[in-house]
Amino acid sequence: MSTPVTTSTPAPARAAIPAHQRGLGGRLLAAILTPGGAVFVLAAVLLIATIQANPNFGDPGVVMLFLGRTAPIAIAAIGQYYVIVSGEFDLSMGAVIGTQVVLAGNMIGEDPDKVVPVTVLMLLVGAAVGFVNGVVTTLLRVPSFIVTLGMMLALGGLVSYLTGGAATGNPVDEFREIGRGRFENVPLVEFLPYPLLILVVLAIVASWLMRRPFGRNLLAVGDNPESAERSGTSVWWLKTRAFMISSLAASVSGILLVGYAGVHPSVGDGYEFTAITAVVLGGVLLGGGRGWVLSAAAGAIALELLFTLLTVKEVESTWRDTVQGVIIILAVAVAARGWQAGRRPRGSARQAPSTRIPTTPTPGTTNGDN
Amino acid sequence: MRSRLQHLTSTGIVVAVLVLSLVVGAILTAIEGRNFLSSGNIDAILTGCSILGLIAIGQTLVILVGSLDLSVPFVVSLTSVLAAGHMAGEPGNVVPAVLLALGIAAVIGLANGLVVSFLKVHGFVATLGMGLIISGYIGSNYQGSHGLAPRSFRLIDATQIGPVPLTFLIMLGCALLAILMLRRTRLGHHLYAVGGSPEVARLSGIRTSVPVVVAHVLCSVLAAVAGLLLLSRLSVGSPTIGSQGDYDLMSIAAVVLGGTLLAGGKGNIVGTLAGVAIFAVLDSVMGVMQVNPFLKDVIRGLVIVAAVAVYAGREIDRRPARFDRPTGLDAVLQETK
Amino acid sequence: MRKSPLLRGAVVSAAALLVLAACSTDDSVDDPAPDAGADPETSESADASADTEWFVQADFDEQDAQRSATFEGDDATPWLQYIDGPMTDTKKYATQEAQKVCFANASIxxxxxxxxxxxxxxxxxxxxxxxxxxxxxTRDAQDDDNTQIADIDYFIAEGNCDVFIISPNSTAAMTPAVERACETGKPVIVFDRGVNTDCYTSFIHPIGGYAWGIDTANFLSENLEEGDKVVALRILPGVDVLETRWAAAEKIFKDNGIDAVDYFTGADPSKIKQIISDELVKGDVKGIWMDAGDGAVAAIEAFEDAGVDLPVMTGEDEMSFLRKWEETGLTGLAPVYSNFQWRTTLLAVEKIVKGEAIPSEWVLPQVPITEDERADFLEENDGMPDGHYAKFGGEDLPGYPQVWQDRKIP
Incomplete structure (x- = not known):
């Protein structure tokens, strides 16, 4: 639970978060009070509530299964985090996942020898999509919301067109093992699903990346694009890499989902919104510059726990959306208060966070005399 | 970048793109052996503009203040079933049902606005959540077509003045009112100010929450008008009609296509209407050419990005509008000067 | 200074709108306004659904009976079979000329x-x-009522159509537009989902959702004990052909003491798998009911991953389910919502052109695939993609089997 404290890397451009000003106990407490820490508390509360409602969910095997199936969305959330923290959106995630799933189904088929080359190809496709998203956003200066919305429509349509809407079938089991397999007889937890392992590795890499200059500059760009530009950071390449990370994360999610769910054109539907919701639940500020990467992953876990709790509580299927909506708004409202508190030392609390499009100068008030 | 286009505002470019798409559309339609200007085609295009147009006008207001509204499809659906249920085929119920639908929508918009401005929740999340809340309510209470619009109400959709559908005129009327509001009222100016820079606006003594809340209320109410027009068209309330049209993302796309900055503070209604019209022309041409439905999405996606790219790059070099000498065209188009 | 132009503008625009409104009332004569005659029909149907319940006992009973009805025609060509009933005389449409068909499709x-x-x-x-x-x-409405109404109106105005084929996106909303198509005097064929009017030349559909629900729920009830739990996986709410399936099944489950819980999945296999996994943690699940078989494989895999006994299950005649069903050997049934109705619509055009009478309501057979027949269907459809439907009924058409295997969407 204390991971965010050690891995969080505040951008040099902004004031220190209270978490870095006190002793360990104080820091822990302060971290929990920030939105990035609160999500871990939220996840814990949801887990306890679920176990309380049905003790079976406390069984280590069940927890492992749950974490395993949450890995794809958590990985997607980690990818989305990079884009959001740099002040952009990636709406093409679901379409990328769908593309990868169909690619796996149609290109690997029943031939185990194709697993490696096609996996490499899928990752290349993912990187390429991210590169296009990034370049069009940064160099052509089209808002990322629009770029990735266009990418979502174009990619989704193209894949459906090329495959006639339905993939041939599931690929060989060797490939599906990545998302479906597990290490058996692991002490304490019975077994360890591969997806969970992949998630842990990627989470470590992600938090390492955020401590590198790349991560710090990304936060700086998201916090204040102009100052970052002036300080000589190559904004376009920085953001393009964020988009590539996002698409690659979606590709990995896709690979895991082929294993978990199988090949189907609707796999990945709505993942962009789920991932953004997870990131926001993790206390990451839309508009950029703020938030911890591991909180994004925790946000995904909290979101999935919420769905499970709704199932356990037998909430009527039609009302689930409503409950989900209320909880998202409340969680983010609390988080917004948290950031405000966190920023208080600097004096002026920022007003309602706005979707900043960094490549355009903050427009002046154009309500001049008429 | 600073070429002969420099005197054109982004709205000017959008209109130019619209004219271009009209010309190309007419040519492609003619190649298919059809008349682009036939009454049937004009009717289809104008009808196609009406619903998305209404929603996009509201979306423009919300985006101008630096927020977003993803709950519009659900507001559309909700008003459609609520009004249909209360009308229940009785002409006498039309007025109360319409007022009820608009009132409920206003309350939803109010809630959105309050959550955004006072709870400091980003518009994206606040309205995504609101959309889910409404969606759950609709799903729990309406399982299919609901209620019935009486003939008098259905006439709204069936009425045409020449080749122009009444629904289109209603949309234009709402657009006109929105333009007047933006150009001529203090509220309109505050809307731009808050969207441009909340901090500056606040320091200059504007209560920033007011424009945000008003924009959200107007957006929801306009979505409700769209829902009512759809009810008039479908004759029954439909709990899924809003989601069917993808009005959330398409309206945002139309607004940005129309030259409004997604960050807020800059943009106008005329551009949005041009953006909506470009979509309608595109749909019309793809319909006539019988483009594969999957490829339609591909083309839409490419057009959205390409069209925005045309002027997005030069936006940055433009001096603040008030220092330019407006061209005659711009003077007509640019209500934001 | 600021207020007066605003006021002036508002007054001017309001006046303009008033003038326009007044003008419109006068001009409404030449509009395709829904005629008064249509009103009783639509309001009648609205009354029937006013309680927002999908279950209508009379329809349930009718479809229950149709399951065992005799079908006219050759069993080898089920897409031409129909239940004896009122016929539409089409002599007036008989012609030698090749026809222009206009097809308003809901979506693909x-x-x-x-x-x-x-x-x-x-x-x-x-x-x-x-x-x-x-x-x-063809005009494809991409699942949007509003678009489909525009599509039909466009066909009426500009299509130069000899025959209309309409696959409605939704029942009540499409009724006025279908009526407008009927008013052209050209033959109108409606298929799959219905409309609340009988102005059409023929309405082609398999028996229906209740029959599906009865077949499947009876099968599960017979193979399960009272008190057993069934998880019902449904695609989405609000579509009549799907809602009636569940309405019938829910009633039968209730009558037989089966504990059924339903979820909406959007046919997303990862969602399906999550739901079932969670249900399995909560307790035993003995049966799976689906309102469409798309995504059935994920449901079965959830049981495999949890390492528990496979359920009794009803899917659909989609190849993915048939294959998984055979592979696992679970107790199952593949209900069918006869896909071959898509070709019946064009064959109905042929009959109209020839002036042959066709059923006003053309009820096609809808026979589930049982375990005994499964091997035959798997063999016949060998090489087809997972998204293919076994009872597609196109074996005698040009391009078989390549076109379906390649799945090139025109």
Missing amino acids: SNPWRQTGWITMNQQLKALQDSKVIGEME
């Missing part, structure tokens, strides 16, 4: 519709070769 957004659409296009080729149909113009 799921594997069932894609399969049918491919079959329909191959049937079209056959009828174009025999000069019955000259051209088919």
Whole structure:
């Protein structure tokens, strides 16, 4: 639970978060009070509530299964985090996942020898999509919301067109093992699903990346694009890499989902919104510059726990959306208060966070005399 | 970048793109052996503009203040079933049902606005959540077509003045009112100010929450008008009609296509209407050419990005509008000067 | 200074709107306004659904009886079979000329519709070769009522159509537009989902959702004990052909003491798998009911991953389910919502052109695939993609089997 404290890397451009000003106990407490820490508390509360409602969910095997199936969305959330923290959106995630799933189904088929080359190809496709998203956003200066919305429509349509809407079938089991397999007889937890392992590795890499200059500059760009530009950071390449990370994360999610769910054109539907919701639940500020990467992953876990709790509580299927909506708004409202508190030392609390499009100068008030 | 286009505002470019798409559309339609200007085609295009147009006008207001509204499809659906249920085929119920639908929508918009401005929740999340809340309510209470619009109400959709559908005129009327509001009222100016820079606006003594809340209320109410027009068209309330049209993302796309900055503070209604019209022309041409439905999405996606790219790059070099000498065209188009 | 222009503008625009409104009332004569005659029908149907319940006992009983009805015609060509009933005389449409068909399609957004659409296009080729149909113009509404109404109106105004085929996106909303198509005097064929009018020349559909619900719920009830739990996986709410399936099944489950809980999945296999996994943690699940078989494989895999006994299950005649069913050997049934109705619509055009009478309501057979027949269907459809439907009924059409295997969407 204390991971965010050690891995969080505040951008040099902004004031220190209270978490870095006190002793360990104080820091822990302060971290929990920030939105990035609160999500871990939220996840814990949801887990306890679920176990309380049905003790079976406390069984280590069940927890492992749950974490395993949450890995794809958590990985997607980690990818989305990079884009959001740099002040952009990636709406093409679901379409990328769908593309990868169909690619796996149609290109690997029943031939185990194709697993490696096609996996490499899928990752290349993912990187390429991210590169296009990034370049069009940064160099052509089209808002990322629009770029990735266009990418979502174009990619989704193209894949459906090329495959006639339905993939041939599931690929060989060797490939599906990545998302479906597990290490058996692991002490304490019975077994360890591969997806969970992949998630842990990627989470470590992600938090390492955020401590590198790349991560710090990304936060700086998201916090204040102009100052970052002036300080000589190559904004376009920085953001393009964020988009590539996002698409690659979606590709990995896709690979895991082929294993978990199988090949189907609707796999990945709505993942962009789920991932953004997870990131926001993790206390990451839309508009950029703020938030911890591991909180994004925790946000995904909290979101999935919420769905499970709704199932356990037998909430009527039609009302689930409503409950989900209320909880998202409340969680983010609390988080917004948290950031405000966190920023208080600097004096002026920022007003309602706005979707900043960094490549355009903050427009002046154009309500001049008429 | 600073070429002969420099005197054109982004709205000017959008209109130019619209004219271009009209010309190309007419040519492609003619190649298919059809008349682009036939009454049937004009009717289809104008009808196609009406619903998305209404929603996009509201979306423009919300985006101008630096927020977003993803709950519009659900507001559309909700008003459609609520009004249909209360009308229940009785002409006498039309007025109360319409007022009820608009009132409920206003309350939803109010809630959105309050959550955004006072709870400091980003518009994206606040309205995504609101959309889910409404969606759950609709799903729990309406399982299919609901209620019935009486003939008098259905006439709204069936009425045409020449080749122009009444629904289109209603949309234009709402657009006109929105333009007047933006150009001529203090509220309109505050809307731009808050969207441009909340901090500056606040320091200059504007209560920033007011424009945000008003924009959200107007957006929801306009979505409700769209829902009512759809009810008039479908004759029954439909709990899924809003989601069917993808009005959330398409309206945002139309607004940005129309030259409004997604960050807020800059943009106008005329551009949005041009953006909506470009979509309608595109749909019309793809319909006539019988483009594969999957490829339609591909083309839409490419057009959205390409069209925005045309002027997005030069936006940055433009001096603040008030220092330019407006061209005659711009003077007509640019209500934001 | 600021207020006066605003006020002036508002007054001017309000006045303009008033003038326009007044003008419109006068001009409404030449509009395709829904005529008064249509009102009783639509309001009647609205009354019937006013309680927002999908279950209508009379329809349930009728479809229950139709399950065992005798079908006219050859068993080898089930797409031409129908239940004896009122016929529409089509002599006035008889012609030698190749017809222009206008098809307003709801969408091709799921594997069932894609399969049918491919079959329909191959049937079209056959009828174009025999000069019955000259051209088919298609407009796809992409699942949007509003678009489909515009599509139908466009066809009426500009399509130059000899025959209308409409696959409605939704029942009540499409009724006025279908009525407008009927007013042109041209033959109108409606298929799959219905409309609340009988102005059409023929309404082609398999028996229906209740029959599906009865077949499947009876099967599960017979193979399960009272008190057993069934998880019902449903695609989405609000679509009549799907809602009636669940309405019938829910009633039968209740009558037999089966504990059924339903979820909406959007046919997303990862969602399906999550739901079942969670249900399995909560307790035993003995049966799976689906309102469409798309995504059935994920449901079965959830049981495999949890390492528990496979459920008794009803899916659909989609290849993915048939294959998994055979592989696992679970107790199952594949209900069918006859995909071959897509070619029946064009064959109905052929009959109209020839002036042959056709059933006003053309009820096609809808026979589930049982375990005994499964091997035959798997063999016949060998090489077809997972999203293909076993009872697609296109084996005698040009391009078989390549076109369906390649799944090229026209």
